[in-house]
Amino acid sequence: MDQLAQRTQDAAAHKPIISFRNIVKRFGSMTAVDNVSLDIMPGEFFALLGPSGCGKTTLLRMLAGFEVPTEGSVLIDGQDMGETPPNKRPVNMVFQSYAVFPHMNVADNVAYGLKIDGLPKDEIKARVQEALDLVQLGPLAARKPDQLSGGQRQRVALARALIKRPKVLLLDEPLSALDAKLREAMRFELSQLQQKVGITFIMVTHDQDEALAIASRIAVMHKGAIAQLGTPSDLYEFPASRFVADFIGSVNMFEGTLIKDGADEAVIACPDLAPYSVHLPHSAPGSAGASVWVAIRPEKLNLHKNASEPPAVPDCPPAHNVARGEIKEISYLGDSSIFHVQLSSGQLLRVSRPNRSRYEQEHFGWGDTVWVSWAGSSPVVLLS
Amino acid sequence: MALEKQSRAAFWVTVLPPTLWIAVFFLIPLGIVWAYSFGHNEGLTGVAITGTFDNYIRAFDPLYLQIFGKSIAVAGLTTLLCLIIGFPVALAIVFANEKMRPLLLLLVMLPFWTNLLIRTYALIAVLRTEGFANWTLAWFWNQGSTLAALVGLQPFPAYQPLELLYNNFAVVVGLVYVHLPFMVLPLYAALDRLDKSLMEASLDLGAGHLRTLFSIVVPLALPGIVSGVIITFVPALGAYLTPDLLGGTDSQMIANVIERQFKRANDWPFGAALSFLLMYATFAAIALRAYLTRGQPADGHGI
Incomplete structure (x- = not known):
């Protein structure tokens, strides 16, 4: 600041x-x-x-x-x-x-x-x-x-x-x-x-x-x-x-409840992301039990190939900051692609991925089941 | 093919009746009058068309030239007054709030729906010696007189009614009254189309309202002003009823002279020649308008 x-x-x-x-x-x-x-x-x-x-x-x-x-x-x-x-x-x-x-x-x-x-x-x-x-x-x-x-x-x-x-x-x-x-x-x-x-x-x-x-x-x-x-x-x-x-850029938004609010750790349970939760390496606004919104920008989400176990996110306890879903649509924009991933709750996630290479080694196709993960610093917690 | 044939049939069905109507009741009679203008009277009822230009030569007699000149002057004055009165009116309607605008336009058009004769007689009631105008003036005069007496001054002499009727003044008043809507409507149309942000830009750049009016609004409304001037001037030039009913012995206009040729003087060829001179003047006015607004799209945008 x-x-x-x-x-x-x-x-x-x-x-x-x-x-x-x-x-x-x-x-x-x-x-x-x-x-x-x-x-x-x-x-x-x-x-x-x-x-x-x-x-x-x-x-x-x-x-x-x-x-x-x-x-x-x-x-x-x-x-x-x-x-x-x-x-x-x-x-x-x-x-x-x-x-x-x-x-x-x-x-x-x-x-x-x-x-x-x-x-x-x-x-x-x-x-x-x-x-x-x-x-x-x-x-x-x-x-x-x-x-x-x-x-x-x-x-x-x-x-x-x-x-x-x-x-x-x-x-x-x-x-x-x-x-x-x-x-x-x-x-x-x-x-x-x-x-x-x-x-x-x-x-x-x-x-x-x-x-x-x-x-x-x-x-x-x-x-x-x-x-x-x-x-x-x-x-x-x-x-x-x-x-x-929502007005500036595009965003994925989840409603949830702040279940743990410590000085250097906060956990938010979002019904749309269950059974997984959102983990922050810092305190969140509001007190434990407060209902909050979690906002994550599409370019801050990572895609992973399907696997039986969720991918590990650095500096984050297991089974946090991950979600599993199916690719429902891919918008190819040239410089990047937008993947619409539907979670089991029905919510659609927008994941943006830069097209860095002309020959994609890691191909994600329509209908693929994928894991989505994000770093603990990515989500923004909003009270209103 | 069938469709094309059908549409061609539809074309003729819709175009033919009005064309015939205009031909039979307008173009042919006009042609006859035009032909008459090159003839002379024969006996009491007959007209011999001989191709003579005598009628036109006679029309250039100073007596008739003077009436032509006077008609042009009266119509010109009428048009000028209509423009001076009509421009602020049109501007006010354009800037009135949206609920008021249709009502104000209706007020402008309302007189159109009343018979011209009735409106003219109403003006006589207003302007005559014992009319409303003189009555109102007399009231104020008498109040003033009473007031003067109250403060110890000499009371005014008895009120002398103003001569408002049966003169050129009455004719101009009548013509302005009748023709004002012809001026206001094209002006309104032109001003309404004007992008308001052009006026705001002018104000923003430091111009006052008057400067904006003359540097931006008037030049951009010019096509509408020219239309309004022509649409007012042409019928005012050929006015017949207004000078006939409101004018005095010296306020007759060219239309009154033409009427006299066809009726009392029973000189149809000369009346026809005068009529066509009036029409040529009208054509000249319309040509002038085309010249002044040349190179501009009809809607007045993008001048």
Whole structure:
């Protein structure tokens, strides 16, 4: 937890660039955002992640000034925004549809914000050129938006927002309108761009892969509240709830009872895994007798050929952290394969296995009976 | 093959009746009127079609040119007023909440379902000397007068009713009233299609509401504005009933002159020529619209 301590220290050293303080937003009888408090530091690439309707877009629109909180306050660089209109805020936004003005060419689109600010013509021209070069659109300055691809239109939107030198750049589902291959490439470009300009980026997305790949910190939102806040690896390896464990990545989840909870050992009995139990080499949250959930990521499960005895798991008493089942389905993904193993209880386990070798020595086929095992450090124990 | 034959039969069954209807009751009569415009009266009832251009030459007499000019001016003023009034109305409907929108559109269209004659007579009731407008003004005038007397001032002289009816003012008021829906509906259609995030982007980039309106909304709604202008201008130019009932002796428009040629003056060839000059003006307006909106897809997107 050194990292956390380090971050706490950093937080004390800097003033947050964005502060949400007890934000509540109601639309009629519907509560879109329910008492959210959140600080975002300068230079972060922050992601608001969650399923549709979780309030993440409403939060972003409150920063831009398109929505006003019902309760609470939004601070940008220490200044309470109150009802400051969008055109008076030091933030700019890249819209989901990009909202590139269709009646203006690329250069005019990018220059729009500076023309409004009444900058001298020479300066506008120089800065437009600079912004277009930044997003590699220099040669397309005279094009109309309908002559651009989706990716190019997004670059126009980025250049148009960045040219205003905002304190914070807001991105609303920036990659959702692009095709899969381009999306991968733009992820990389977005983080490169952010490092180059050094501006705080705040992105809204429903795509967990995207958030994990780009963001330095993520707030997972659920039903208008923040379910968990942390770095991508925090969220993936240390989810705080079943919702987060399930929303980020895929997970095998078992309901069980904590039957032994010591300082350096815990045992959980899960009906789905009977007669075997889950063993942890450390204490578990909750006290003995508590009902808990055990979550294990698919890539942390190992497959073994069928044998009369369960495989031995290092540092773990026998007949713990193992399960036996039948392979019901195999999804071949190229870089890895997903095996769906059905246990005798009927529960399906997802086991992910990298395809390291082009010639598989150890072949697992449909209908094979197999053993599944995992290390004691793999399971996450969740109380809610 | 059978299907193809069947669909061909279906094609003719559906296409032929309306085509015949339009041919018999619209194109052929129009052709006859067009032919008349190249003829002259013979006796009391006959028209001889001689291919003469006399009627058209006569139409360029300053007397008629002046009425043409005046009709264009009145229709143009009507269109301008409709645009000035209609644009905010359309904008308000687009931004009204979703439950209110159908109701507001209904209110715009409601007058369409009332007979034009009845609506015009209702306007007479409003505008005439003892009408509702003068009655209301008189009430305020008299209240003001009483108030003045109360504070010890000289009471106002007796209220002189305003001359609101039987003049050009009444004609323009009537035409704006009748043609406003023609302007509001195409504007609404164009504004409703506009991606709202374009306006938000403009605000986000620092533009105020007025700047956004003129830099983003108006240019993007231009096809709708042009449609609204043409759809309003064309019928306003040919208005007959409104100037006839609300206008004074000097407010007759070209349609009134045409009517007189066909009826009282019994000069069908000259009336036909004036009618066709009006139609040519209409064609010119439509051609202008096609020119202004050239190269744009019909739905107004992706300009």
